[in-house]
Every structure is written in structure tokens, then in C-alpha cells.
Amino acid sequence: MTLQMDLPTLDDYPTRKSTEAALLYRRDPTVWGTAEEGPFTDSELQDHDRRGYTRLESLVGDAEVLDHRDELDRLVRDPGLREDERALVDPADGGIRSVFEVHRVSEAFEALVNDPRLVERARQILGSEVYVHQSRVDHRPGFGGGPLYWRSDFETWHAEDGMPRMRAVGFSVALTDEHSHNGALMVMPGSHRTYVSCLEPAEEDGHERAGTPDRGALTILAGRHGIDVLSAEAGDVTVFDSNCMYGAGANITPFARSNLFVVYNSVENVCEKPFSAAEPRPGFLASRDFTPAGG
Template identity: 55%
Template sequence: MTTMTTTAMTGSATDLYPSRGDTEVSVPRRDPVVWSAPGAPGPITSGDLAAYERDGFLPVEQLIGPDEVSVYHAELERLIADPAVRADERSIVEPKSQEIRSVFEVHRISEVFARLVRDERVVGRARQILGSDVYVHQSRINVKPGFGASGFYWHSDFETWHAEDGLPRMRTVSVSIALTENLATNGGLMIMPGSHRTFLGCAGATPEDNYKRSLQMQDAGTPSDEALTAFADLHGIRLFTGAAGSATWFDCNCMHGSGDNITPYPRSNVFLVFNSVENEAVEPFSAPVRRPEFIGARDFTPVR
């Protein structure tokens, strides 16, 4: 792994975080983690905001209540059972089981999930972290049924969103809201605390239409075993568990992943990505074409 401190130019935008070149590179983060001014109003306490800045993530024991969980879980089940949704390009199907793995852009195809995006407990935290109005860069439901649902390999979301969607800066935050219990055994989210402070630029060019393969099984944008070992040795690994209704907020550059679910117990969540309206996507920095808008939004309308 090579340390790189220079920048490159892509079109009219300066590339602060080069990736997908001949070699893997390590670049110190050049952006704030928390963009709002100290003491800015919002639902996150100053202590929790400091922990988020330090670790790159913030667990919330109960973001939504049991009655709300029932509503959102029922909507998830409705969507994955709908033949029209399954046939839509927004749905990603497991290669082996042929079951739905993810459905994208759920805040556009479901008013139930659109209301969740607008909920102040959700969008208010995103505004507070990013210090501005925000729009939805991506939304999806993830479904991990028991007995063999595959995981998501280690990666930084920002590496992909920068390389393939054209997000210039690290001014994006994600929240994973559990709609089933997250156990230590059913393929839960793992994050390397503090890894958000270093950008790992992956080696290898981005194939055209890479998203069609990467959403089922990642290849381009995957760190090397050596880099992941060094990150894990330095930062450790945190596994998130919690009841349905719990949530994990995490920075766009956290190194994270999840394992397969070989237990009988399903793990499902709704995943929302908020980007600052001051960090609109430009052309991709390291890909021949943009990904579809249902994966990387080009509508920058603020959430109201």
C-alpha cells in the first residue's frame, strides 16, 4: 500500500481522493467529520457528537418504537413480495437463492419510507452532522433471510460514491435502522472504529456497468487483504447488535462490512444515505459512466 499526498484533476473538479489506479493508495482525510459549528441545535447531544467524530459512528438504542417497526417491516415485506418490484431494476437478487437482497430508492416507491426520511429524528441528525440541508443520495431496504444470505465485504462507501457517483467530499452520512433484531450471529454490521480518518484508494480500473456485479458481489473498490489487516490491527472491529428499532449512524468513509447469515434468524434493515446540498455529485472521478440515479441520486432537492 502506497501513501499518496498529491491530487488529480477530473474534469473541472479536483480529486482529493484518488482511487482505482494501478496501486492501492492511502490518503489522510481532508474533510471534517462533523460539519456543524459547536453547539449547533439538533437531536444529537454534544457528547454523542464528539463520539461520532472520534469513532466515525453513533449507535442509537431506539430510534423508532415497536409500533413503528411493525409498520416499516410490513412495508418491507410488501415490497419484496410484489412481483412488479421484483421485476424492477431497483431490486437486486441473490445469485444463489434468487431471493431479493436489496430494493433501492424505497423513499420514492413507498410513501411509508418517504415519511421515515422526513422524520426529524432521522433527517435532523443528518443535518446536524453535515452542517447543512441534506438530500437523499441513496435509500434501500436490505433483506438477509436466514440460512445462507450473503454478506457485504469490507469497503468504504465513500470510495465507491466518489469513484463511481462523483461525490467530491466526505460530507455524507448513512443510517442503518434495524427492522429485525441484530444478533451477534446473524450477519450484523461491523465497523473499524477510527478508520474514517484515512481514505484507502483501491487498485484496479472500474469496469463499465460495474454496479450490476458489485451490488451482488463486490470486486472493484475492494481493499487488499494486507490493507484490511493493517486497518484491523490499528483500529479493531466493532460489531453492532440491538433490538428492532435500533440504529447505527456512520460516516461515509468508515471501513465496514457484514458477514453471511447462516442462522435461522433473518436480519433486515432500512438504509438511508444523506448528502449535503453543498456536496452535489459531479461526474465520476474513477469510472467511465455514472451509476443509475436510483443508486446515486442526481436530484439534489433538500429533504423537507
């Protein structure tokens, strides 16, 4: 593996184009807005810029969490949804594990995706109006759900969807308690400042074809930044920079883990032709509807 810190090329974030992995400098800000433009304080924005993620405790109330958990239960029990391309079905037991474009499937989740508590913070971090690049609910029942290997979402969105810049942010809303023992996310804080150029996409995992980071690159980043385990209580929200390196272990406990994940992209950063794929992914994975959220 080489350490290639600068590339004078039209594609500032090349990936899946070389025989060697590379670590590249990030060329975009993490925070595009200011404290005057939204609910985050200046100190909170600085922390987000430094770590690449922000924790928001109890942003969604207990009653709301229960309502959305009931809605998720309804979705995963819906036999008609199993035939929908937006549903990711576990071949082992036929259970629905994820529902993509969930804000188009469910009015309850549409309301949460467009909730000012999320949208205003996304606008503030990205410094513009935002649209929903992707939404999904993930349901991992007890004794279900394998590990999630390390990845940077931006690498996938850039390579597969044609997202030009690192001007997108993900919001994970915990619908159940998340602990280290039931597969809570792990993040390398500060890893968002380094772009990991990958060799090839992983084997298709459900609907995703995330690039697989080189083990040498992961070792360097983990040694430099460490690893945070993002335990959360139901109703907590975690805000991720698009280039954070994250992963998760398998859930072998009896305790379910479920969450809503929504990606907001700047309307000034709309997706173009994919940078490392023959054609873009379907719209339910990477929306081409750039209508601003929260309207």
C-alpha cells in the same frame, strides 16, 4: 503497498488510478455542525468525530418497526417488483434481497426517510440541508445472505457517482434484531480518518461496484483501530460516516436480518462527473435529485 500520506492533486481522493494501493489522509471534517444545530449533544458529536459512527437505541418505536417490517414483507412478496430495476433479486431462489430508491417505491419508507429524527441529525452532522443520495431496504432471510466484504462507501460514491467530498452520512435502521451470529455489521472505529485508495472495483455484486481494499491496508487499519461488532435491537439506528471501513459476515442462522439504509448528502456536496468511471450510475443508485429531505 505504499503508505502515501499526501497528494497534491485536484482529486484529493484518487482511487482506481494506480498500480499500488495507498492510505491517504482525510481532508474533510467528520462533523460540520455544532451542538446548537440539532439533537446531538456536544459530547455525542465528539464521540462521532472520534469513532466515525454513533449508536441510537430505540429511536424507532416498536409499533413503527412492526409497521415497516410488514411493509417490507409486502414489497418482497410483490411479484411486479421483481421486474423493477430497483429490486435486487437472488438468482438462487428468486427472492428479493434489496429494494433501492425505496422512498420512491413505498409511502411508508418515504415517511421514515424524511422523518425529523433522522433528517435533523443528518443536517447537524453535515452542517447544511441534506438530500437523499441513496435509499434501500435490505432483507436477509434465515439461511440467506452472503458476506459483505470490507468497503468504504465514500470510495464508491466518489469513484462511481462523482461525490466530491466526505460530507455524507448513512443511517441504518434495524428492522430486526442484529447479532454477530446473523451477520451484524462490523466497523473499524476511527478508520474514517484514513482514505483507502483501491486498485479496481470488485466484481459487480448486484447493483454495487465497490472498490476492493487491499489486504495490507485492511490489516493496518484493523491493527490500528480494532473491529467493533454492531449488534442492535429492532428500532436501533446506527449513523455512519461515509468513509467508515465496514463489512459483515454471512447469515447461516434461521434468524432474518433486515434494515433500512439511507444516505444523506450535503446540498453543498452534490455529485459531479465520476472521478473514476466513464459515466455515473443510474439515479436509483445515486440520485441526481438534490431536493432537500424532510421538507
